[in-house]
Amino acid sequence: MDTPGPETSAAAPSLLRADGTPPRVLVVDDEPDLTEVLSGVLRYEGWRVRTAADGASALAVARDFCPDAVVLDWMLPDMDGLRVLRELRAALEDVCVLFLTARDAVEDRIAGITAGGDDYVTKPFSLEEVLARLRGLLRRAGMAREPSADRLVVGDLVMDEEAHEVTRGGEAIELSKTEFELLRFLMRNPRRVLSKAQILDRVWSYDFGGQAHVVELYISYLRKKIDAGRPPLIRTVRGVGYVLKPDAQ
Amino acid sequence: MDTPGPETSAAAPSLLRADGTPPRVLVVDDEPDLTEVLSGVLRYEGWRVRTAADGASALAVARDFCPDAVVLDWMLPDMDGLRVLRELRAALEDVCVLFLTARDAVEDRIAGITAGGDDYVTKPFSLEEVLARLRGLLRRAGMAREPSADRLVVGDLVMDEEAHEVTRGGEAIELSKTEFELLRFLMRNPRRVLSKAQILDRVWSYDFGGQAHVVELYISYLRKKIDAGRPPLIRTVRGVGYVLKPDAQ
């Protein structure tokens, strides 16, 4: 694994608690690799992070740490997710929970539990997906700093994350799910060169074995839809990666 | 599968007390799962929430908390619903009560009791149903902020929640109960992509074990009735969910 990916919020966090301190998140999973990567990226994005490997220690840490959000594996060695959720709720007033779960397992049991402000993501997931969900969770819980935090703008290119809508110069652009996530990552890091490895790490699932070639392919898809005929926003930096920036060099 | 429970009122609560603070609700049920989910959604919708698991503690909390509304299970371990209702009324001046009851049991007795301004819902219910009833209760009790709070409009599609009426371009549209609730949820979250899991959580009963396939089916029913021949309001966002939005673009 390499350095944590860059992100707008590292420079200017879009979310803050009422008291002005960075938001706190507790990551609970029994795979060290996963908590490792997740907490690395989250820290880089300006979150205060703590981790736990099982339900019991998660609850202990939660009581002490008072996180705003919890990223919680549904399958833990000592307790099932439902019980952890219930005890978390009992211990903390307003905590958002983002579940991590296997695609095939217990999906229906989770439905019904996420009814509040909670959310869940199925494994394998991309980091961008988790980050986007987490941001959404906190935004909806009233921790947004700016009301328009879900509106990304680069030049005349505009993305509405909630509506899953992209326009350039007012004209709507249809994107597939992967194209959308790639563009979101680019738009969250404007004027910053992103390597293919970084993009692969963020936009594709962590267990994706594929080559960097996919990134090139999807960049070309995006160009066709976004830059077609217009001044290009997506630039190639040969041997390094790609940048998204408005024409002013 | 995916995203959390958005709701218009989270961003801009449609109900407020006279003093500008959020409305207060007390949830009384002896099933922790149920109070869990209910209080989660209600909190998310901008209510102040307290819970109780039996009649005695419900009364104790009520005296201290002074809720505007009470969601009350008709079958509690220690007292029957009638007695709790009577004591609530004695303790609090203007409180609305929403009963939760089994479909087969005592329906006629409850019907007589709710004659006041109260209401009831039979188990199993959908969250949307409970939320709608609660909103109705408070609105009728004079806590509505906007007079048109029960009129949802998206493009030329109009829903009158109270009258259970839907029109598009002035033309009346007949919907079944499930179709109506699905459309209501969509109309309460216009221009926001809702995942099938979210929709399932809100519109179908909490004990519904079914798959997301039902959502797709009912979306297709709605399209047939609402979008037939006209510019489509219901859009599919592949791999993510569905959005309701006027053709704008």
Place this chain on the structure above:
DNA sequence: GGAACTTCTGAAACGTCTCTGAAGGCCCCG
């Protein structure tokens, strides 16, 4: 008790998306 309607299941057809492989173009360097 039957008719109309609603709700949900299962299966098949369809379309789109995602990724692989291969060919060709561009750029930089020798």
Place this chain on the structure above:
DNA sequence: CGGGGCCTTCAGAGACGTTTCAGAAGTTCC
């Protein structure tokens, strides 16, 4: 000017998500 990387694009196969149909089970109403 030629060669080797790197990048872009095309074409296609398979996987996946969505829509639709048909029908069974349950409900409501007369």
